[in-house]
Amino acid sequence: MTKADLIEEVVAVTDLSRRSSEQVVTVFFDSIVESLRRGDKVELRGFGTFRLRHRRARVGRNPKTGESVQVPAKAVPYFKPGKELRRLVNN
16 A cells, blocks of 8 residues: 555545645654654554664674675654454564
8 A cells, every 4th residue: 555545545535635644643753753853652552553663883894895884763653453463464
């Protein structure tokens, strides 16, 4: 499912226009991103939790040249599905 598919689903289920549905989906995603940027976790009961995982700086290797490369520390978004979502997908 793409973002466009999600917008079409919102249009089909609600009485909102396509433009309003697009704004709803965009605001939803932007809210998740902003919360993660602040270091907060986003918990959607029954669906799952979005968090940041912090990766340490390390020395990597360029596979083409074999040269050592410094890889900086970074934060990576991580999604952990909730129990209800796992149950619905597996049944």
